[in-house]
Amino acid sequence: MFVQPIETTSNQPIVDWRDFAPCAAPLFACAPEVVGTSFNYVRDEEIYGEREDTQFIYKVISGAVRTSKIMRDGRRQIGRFYLPGEFFGLELGKQHNLSAEAVADSKIFLFKRRQIEAMAQRNMEAAREMWLMTADHLRHAEDHLLLLGRKTALERLAAFLIEMDMSHGNCGLFELPMSRRDIADYLGLTLETVSRGFSELQKKQALELDGARHVVLRNRAFLGAMGA
Amino acid sequence: MFVQPIETTSNQPIVDWRDFAPCAAPLFACAPEVVGTSFNYVRDEEIYGEREDTQFIYKVISGAVRTSKIMRDGRRQIGRFYLPGEFFGLELGKQHNLSAEAVADSKIFLFKRRQIEAMAQRNMEAAREMWLMTADHLRHAEDHLLLLGRKTALERLAAFLIEMDMSHGNCGLFELPMSRRDIADYLGLTLETVSRGFSELQKKQALELDGARHVVLRNRAFLGAMGA
DNA sequence: CGTTACCTTGAGCCTTCTCAAAAGTTGTGG
DNA sequence: CCACAACTTTTGAGAAGGCTCAAGGTAACG
Structure with missing residues (x-):
């Protein structure tokens, strides 16, 4: 049950690019051309499904989110939990590889993928920042492989x-x-x-x-x- | 036992940027400014160690490579095998998160990280290509989490x-x-x-x-x- | 042709899983 | 404020999948 986010009608950007930077990375001074929209999800509500098209990139404001894969017989593996301040759902492919659900009632910011992509085309630093985010997720997954395997x-x-x-x-x-x-x-x-x-x-x-x-x-x- | 690669003395590029593109991705038409150096590793020889500085990016020409993490008591988790044509060792951080060893006698191409980074700074398409590679590795790791966990x-x-x-x-x-x-x-x-x-x-x-x-x-x- | 490394198979054990029930927690309505 | 229902967590007992230890077989190599 994917819920279509409600777009803001205001022309004022709600969140600027600085909010898109991972907390650990240096902040940017570039233009606030990327705007986000806030949305609330209740506990266990699906934010996006596995194989669903990647329309947005998400930031947890409050609550918590899990990304997971489920097998046909119900076995489930959670990839990672996301707490306030963390980004998820950033993928280069056309479709998500994991689904995402709210662990608890959560407030999430949604950024349009198209805008983010366009920005990465123009802004080298922004592109690098997103690559860094993917690399960070890869590092977490690799550490988790050792945990699960051994x-x-x-x-x-x-x-x-x-x-x-x-x-x-x-x-x-x-x-x-x-x-x-x-x-x-x-x-x-x-x-x-x-x-x-x-x-x-x-x-x-x-x-x-x-x-x-x-x-x-x-x-x-x-x-x-x-x-x- | 990390073996320092032998640099070519020729000014001719041995491998151009097109060889750096992942097989699945569209090839590039950009300049062959990135040159690689071939090196042979014997079976079980370490290519780089966990926590070692990221100096190079690697492409398997022949043989096979594994990346892994080892615990103090010897338990080991292999992250992935790399077969001819595949790239490994591309990381954004200063240090590798997994070690890499030759599974069998292997011929590997080494690319200087500095050159690759410089190219990514100038060439948007190249930067995107590298991000894509990291994203592909992430996808593989996520699939592997389900395998190991469930x-x-x-x-x-x-x-x-x-x-x-x-x-x-x-x-x-x-x-x-x-x-x-x-x-x-x-x-x-x-x-x-x-x-x-x-x-x-x-x-x-x-x-x-x-x-x-x-x-x-x-x-x-x-x-x-x-x-x- | 013997040595060494790798692979297969067997027997018993142990960690974790499954199934079950009790205990604790949360939310709701009287 | 209490009673009840629904849900979550804890604990117990027994089963099982995969591990450990051990022996034997196979293939590669000098």
């Missing part, structure tokens, strides 16, 4: 917690926006194994859970060593 | 055979350049499970083995359905 359940969980902590500023305290099933499908496990893993890590004093989704890391060195 | 041993093997067949022109007949251990580390299995899988597929009349590495596919529809 790490144990507890190692995967540790790596996941460290990753989540990092994207929350390494403060050792964060709220998980996704369910145990989402985590399981990200880590190539079952939700029961994920749950058992959390219990195990609590027993090892590596973390505390306040409710199922509020995490406090108690031994980040241990988790880091285990997940790496 | 597929059974036999499904992984079937997918691998179909992939190998495709890169040999879908003729249903090819020579595997890599060992059972390499295949296992690519598919997130042990070499014994890979071997058992081959035997099982032979029993199912899906393929024939003439020696351990010469493969004849007998039922590609079956393998395709199983691997997808």
Whole structure:
């Protein structure tokens, strides 16, 4: 159920090119010719489907997004979670290779792919910035291959917690926006194994859970060593 | 053991930009300003290491290459195999994220990263072509995530055979350049499970083995359905 | 023709999965 | 504010797919 975004009727750009730059990259001084449109998605709503045409490029404002592939019999692999500030859906091909859904109620900015492409044609720095984004996604995927192919359940969980902590500023305290099933499908496990893993890590004093989704890391060195 | 490539002393370009284009992409008409140098690697020789600086971009002429990550205790995950005609080692970051080794004795072309980067700065089409290459690698990695996270041993093997067949022109007949251990580390299995899988597929009349590495596919529809 | 590396097969084990049920959490309406 | 329903998470018990360890077979090479 792809929902067509509502275009703004205003001529004022809502978001300029600087917002399109990844957070880690130096900001641009180029023209605010690329405008975005805000849109809200409810939990589990599809943002785009696998093999669907690439019309937009997306930025998470609030909430969280997952990209995934699903097999005919229902087995699912989540490629990555996207948290506020992160971009997704940028692909060079005509069609998306993964689908994207909202993990929780989310506010997303949509940029027209045509505009982005046109800008990349004219602006060398912008083109490089987008290449950089693709390269960053590739690096994440490559790291995840090692996790899925060779790490144990507890190692995967540790790596996941460290990753989540990092994207929350390494403060050792964060709220998980996704369910145990989402985590399981990200880590190539079952939700029961994920749950058992959390219990195990609590027993090892590596973390505390306040409710199922509020995490406090108690031994980040241990988790880091285990997940790496 | 990284071996420094021998630079050509000739001013004649050995390879021009057209050779740098991925096979699937339209060829370029731009200047042959990028020159490459041929180099031979013996089986299992390291081409570059993980975290090593990105000095070159590589094209397989003959033989085969694997890129991989290794954990401290020796567990290894192979990211991808590269066969003749394919490029690898193209990264935007300062350092490689995976290491690369020759699977068999191989002839490789090396292109200076600096030259490639400079060209991308000047030539929009070339820049796009390189972005496309990164995007293609990302797509492959994403497909592989589903394989590693969710597929059974036999499904992984079937997918691998179909992939190998495709890169040999879908003729249903090819020579595997890599060992059972390499295949296992690519598919997130042990070499014994890979071997058992081959035997099982032979029993199912899906393929024939003439020696351990010469493969004849007998039922590609079956393998395709199983691997997808 | 012997040596070495690689591949296959077997037996038993272990991590993770499956199935099931209980416990906890959230939201809603009386 | 409480009761109830729906959903999520945790925990338990047993099953199974793939792993480990081990032995034997095959092919390449000096």
